[in-house]
Amino acid sequence: MLVLKVVTVGSSSGVILPNEALDRLKVQQGDTLFLTEAPDGSYRITPYDPEFERQMEMAEQIMHEDRDILRALASK
DSSP states (O other), X not given: OOOOOEEEETTEEXXXXXXXXXXXXXXXXXXXXXXXXXXXXXXXXXXXXXHHHHHHHHHHHHXXXXXXXXXXXXXX
8 A cells, every 4th residue: 555645736735656656557747647436436546548448439339330331441
């Protein structure tokens, strides 16, 4: 378990992530992280944009359903 401390950053608050957490998340200073709510009400910090993931799932579904059209377009 890692312990995070809430600190003042200007007129806002922030948390300091130890290097171990940055390494495991594969992020560095300046990257964007997303705080998402889990079904059990807890929170998760992730470098992956859940909206992008949703859009990609929709795109994959469309590509699967319309693969004949995409194949025809690709052959032109």
